[in-house]
Each structure stands twice: as C-alpha cells, then as structure tokens.
Amino acid sequence: MSSIDFTHIKPYGDTFGDGAVQLSFTLPVPYGEEAKEAARLLAIKMGLDEVQIYHMKDLGEHYTFFILYGKVAHSIDYTKITVAKIETTRLDYYQINEKIKKEIKRKIVVVGACTGTDAHTVGIDAIMNMKGYNGEYGLERYPMIDAYNLGAQVKNEDLLAKAIEVEADAILVSQVVTQKGIHLTNLTELVELIEGSGLRKNMILICGGPRINHELSLELGYDAGFGSGTVARDVASYIVEEMINRNRN
C-alpha cells in the first residue's frame, strides 16, 4: 500500500486494486436460468470480470431483479481530471450582510422561482424563505438582501418580468422535476429569453436543484449552479463576490 498510482484508479472492495463494484438492475425477462445468464452477460459487457449474481427475484409480469458483484476492468487517470467549481469563499450570514454594506453599499435584489410546471418549492424555499433550512436562515432574512420568492409553476416570462420590475441583481431558478429532461428545456428557455431581452450581462443567473451541478449550469449558459445540500449562505456568498468582481472589471 506504499504508493497509489493515481493514473490508474479502480474501485476498492477489500483488496487494493480489486475493482470490486456492486450493481443492481431489473431485466424485462421471466425469472429463470436464462434471465440469470442474461444479467451476467450484460455485466460483462459493462466491463466487469468475475461476475457473481448473488440475488435474483421474480418481480412478476415477466420481470426479474438482480443484485450482482463484479470486478471492473477499466481504470481512470485521476491526475487528468478537471472539474468546474464555484471558487467563492463561503461567508456566514453576518459576514455577508457586512460585505454588502461595505463593498456594494446598497441592498442587493434577488428574485427566485421554481419555473415551468414544476410544483416542488422545497429547494427555492430552503434558500429564500425567512426560515431557511437546517438552521441556516434564508435570503429573506438577510437585512441587506431584498428577496422575492415567486413560488412554484412560474412562467419564465413572468420571472423575467418580475426581475426587470424590481431591478434584480440575481435570478435564482429551481428545478426539481427532471423527467424526460424537462428541466433542461425550461432552463434553456429562460436563458434565451433573458439574452433576447438584452439584460443578460446585468444579471447573475443561477440555477439549483438536486440534479443540477455547476458544470451543467455553465453549459446551459448560467453563471453558477448549486446542487443538493446548498444553503442560503452558499448562494449569497457567490452572488456578493460575483457582483464585486463584475464591478471591478
């Protein structure tokens, strides 16, 4: 175990370099020996060696469920990996308000909504509502932030209209429902709308949700993206720093 070769990284089960992975899936075939063989062959195609099917279950209606283990043949060069990350210093509630007062010298305005047909306000509420989440105050509570939470099922047009009306510095969009890529359509539409309005450069555009990450957000044309576990101060820290940077440039 002296030195790990970071250019060839494999999963670790109980012996270094064993490549052990656990896997479960259902196949649309009737329970039986043929099903088991199908699962094994599929796992081999996925790049697993020494495939062991430890559990199989008849789900009825000619579906069969498997839990299996194998050793992955592939490896990853860890040294070549680069990931887009938000590099902001994470400040707390007091520091953020102080920084806005000192460096921006006015209240900042944030408008947020859960757009499209998505009715799940859990995310946007956690970030914006007074109460916040898990003991972290939401943006509404920040004396130096004017926060407008428009709630769920807001049309992209209405969100933009509100942002223009209150001269928002930042727009937050939450997307929880991701079935059939509906969040991508929705998020793209908003970017296009804002770009069409000629206001893109005046606004910090942020999206968030359990299936959102920073990299995806950049691809979609957003300035930042926040995933699960984000609290209000993560978002606020980013907005404040980004505003200050933009003013400088």
Next chain:
Amino acid sequence: MGELQLNQSLINKARNAAEKIAEQVDAFIMPRSTVTIERTALRLMGIDGVNDEEIPYVNVLVDQLKENNMLQDGAVSWVCKAMITYGMTPQEVAEAANIDKINWEACRSLPNDETEQLGFQLAEAGLLKIKEQQQKRNQMLEKFGAGKKPYLYVIVATGNIYEDIVQAKAAVRQGADIIAVIRTTAQSLLDYVPYGATIEGFGGTYATQENFTIMRNALDNVGEEVKRYIRLCNYSSGLCMPEIAAMGALERLDVMLNDALYGILFRDINMQRTLIDQAFSRMIISYAGIMINTGEDNYLTTADAVEAAHTVLASQFINEQLAFKSGLPVNLMGLGHAFEINPDLEDGLLLEIAQAQMIRQIFPEAPLKYMPPTKYMTGNIFKGHIQDALFNLVGMLTNQGIQLLGMMTEAMHTPFMQDRQLSIENAKYIMNNSRHLSEEISFKSGGKVEKRANEVLEKATTTLEEIEEMGLFTAIEHGIFADMKRPFDGGKGLEGVFLKNEHYFNPFDELLKRDLGLGVERNE
C-alpha cells in the same frame, strides 16, 4: 392494547372548536357553486367527450351558460330546458351547443317544475350507476375479504397508462393492496379534465375517465388471480376536484386524495373555490363509499415535523368535521400524517410513536394514511431503506390503516420496478414479524411519549380555538398551516366561483343530501 393517557377534555374542546370552524365554512359554501360543480352534474347526467379542439363538452356548456349569465340558475336546469325544447338527449344538447345550435333564450319560458322533474329523473339514473359500482365493490370484498391492515399502498407514475398497468400488476403480485396512479405534474391546475387513454405525462399519468377504466379492469383481473381485492387510488383534488370524484365514483375507485387545504397551500388554488368544490366532491365520495386521504402529511415537508406537529392534528380535526358535513362516515376518513422527523434527532422515534399513537387514539375508527419519510431522504438508498423500515415498524406498532410505502429512491426519481418490490418486502417482513406487537406494549405513564402526545394535543387545541376565533379563511391568510400564507382572493380558480340565485337547481346536490341525511333534517 396499550394506550396513552390523553387529556380527554382537551380532545373534546378541540373537536368542538373544529365543529364550529366547519360550520362557519359550511355557511360560506352553501349559497355558492363553481364551474366544476356544474360540470360534475352534467357529467353525471351522461355528458361525455370532447370537441374538435379537445375541449370537454361539459366545459363548452358551462362556459356558454356563464357567458350568457345563466349559470346562477344551475347548468342542469338549462340543459333540461334545452332537452325539452329541442327533444334531445343531454349529449345531443352538448354537441349542438358546441356548434351554437342551442338558442338558450328560446328555452327560458319553460316552466321550472317540468325541467326539474326531468332533472331529478336524470339525477336518479346517474346516481344509480354509482350505487351499482359500490355494490360491486362490496360483493368483491365479500368474496375476497377486506385484507389485513395496514394496507400496503404503492404508487405508479410512468405517464403511460399501459406501462402503469405492468408496474401495478407486478406490485400486486408482490403484495401491494392499494395502487395509486400519480397524476402528471400540474394536472391539478387544469380547469378541465383531459379525455381518453393517455401515454404521456411528466412525473405521472393524466387522470382521465378512460385511464380509470383501464386500470380498474387490470386490477380486477390481477386481483382475481391473487384472490385479493385491489384498491385503486387517484386524486380528487385541484381545480376539477368534484369532476374527478364523479369519475372515480363511476369507475369504482376505492381511495381518493381529497383535501382542499392541500390545494390551497401547496398548489395555490383559491381557498373559496376549493372548499366549495370539496364539499360537493365529498358528498359524491361518501355516496360511492370511497375512502378519502387527506394531505396533512405535506405540512411537514415545509414546516418542521417536531415544531409543527400540532398543525397536523388541528387540520385533521377540521378535515374530520368538514367530512361529516358532507356525510362521510368515519371509517372512510383516511386522515393523513407522516414520519418526517429529522433522523438525526435523539429520541426522534419516540416522538414519531407519540404522534402516530395519539392520532390513532383520537380518531379510533378512521383508517389513517401514514406517509413515509420524504424530506430527509437522500441519495443514500441504503440508509433510506432503514428509514423506511423504522417507519414500517411505527405503523405496525400504532395500528395504522394505510401504510404508504416509502421507496429508498425517494428524492431521486419515480420508483424503479425493483424499488417497489424491495419496499413491499421490507414492509411485509416487518409487519409479519411484529403483527401483534401493539397488543404487548403499554406506554409508561407520564413518560416521554405520553408527555409529547399531550403537548401536541394541547397546542393543537389552542390553535383550533384561535382558528375558530378568526375563521379558517383568515387563519390560512395568516399562514397557520405549513408556514404558507394564502390570500382569500388570491390563487387560482376564483373566477369559477358564483353565487346561486333563488332558482338554482342541482338535483344531484339535493338527492345526495337527502340520501346522506344532510341538510334541513339534520339540524332539527
């Protein structure tokens, strides 16, 4: 069975306050109707189908009557007049109205007693279809037995009714007792009911009458094979609450989500609209012998489960009294609550038991719908499976009626085939192993669980007395439930509410009230 010593005088006080609240709401509802109530009556008269633009004929009719300022008389009244004037069936009237071939003014002079006689005839026939479905359910329950409680409730949500069937049948073979077909995102905000079999949806499948028929048949068939009666659940909620109740009644659904408060808080539906709709929908539901499920569990997804526990209880008291006003018997009240306490909290399990057992004792004959953890479910499916196991144990320990099974992939995606099976296996394992545990348990007098239950009860009573003071509408405006504030005139659907005039005629309303023993006689 061990019971908590609950403060009975507080329970009485809470129930009295809730009764007064329900009376206030009822007094507001009585003189009013809505576009969807009128459409419901037309549907029960036998009007079905959509026009070339996919607009349901019942919407065409009601919109036309509304435009002509005639809706205050009741849609049934005008359709009956047109039937007599033109010698048409209800469906023919609808189709003729669609191409502007009904001159409503020309129908005006018909005497009311003649149209009302026809209206009652049609209403009797419409309600008979519902009665027949109820009888059929009773026969099947007699044949197979009602099944052991708690009933295992799972959802299907593919968007394609035919794919839903495959998943539903598989779940039944694995042991599910209730199949709920989750609706597509935002159907609750449509002010019409889509038509026909559907194969596309987001996060769920459209509730249409045809989809109900298709799933009902599939569950009856697989039920015959496994020798159990499989209950079907859908959503009588949103802007078409009573219409969907009627469809559910006609297609023999057994369980329906039905809770105006949920719509107000979580779908921003106007409170006047949906409380009026709920009263009528619950009469249909009562008449059809369908069990309602209420949505108090959702309060805990936005508010904290420990701090806001009393709002759940308060809302259950109100829902119970509002349901009585629509003639719903207690054994059909699936009042909702949930296992949503932060899993990191020390003794959280004790608090969960306190809440579940307290509700069990306060509503001893209600089936109770117990919802699994959702708020604190993460992508860690291994932990999630254990959270669900703990939830199943509490359900068993406190004799819940319906156990809505948690999925370890909650918070990730709609359940995979195997998720449902693993979840049913989890529930069956725990329930079988602890089948008579509740009979062996007694609660420590003055212990943590009992204290907690009485605390929640006391807070709920205070809350109910406050609501009684200000009225339910104002209480909702103040954000008393789920930390959500909703204005009296805000939200969706208010434009569909109207005051009935002195000639208002809705034979379904009258017959349902008569059959359910509601109305004048009740207040003697």
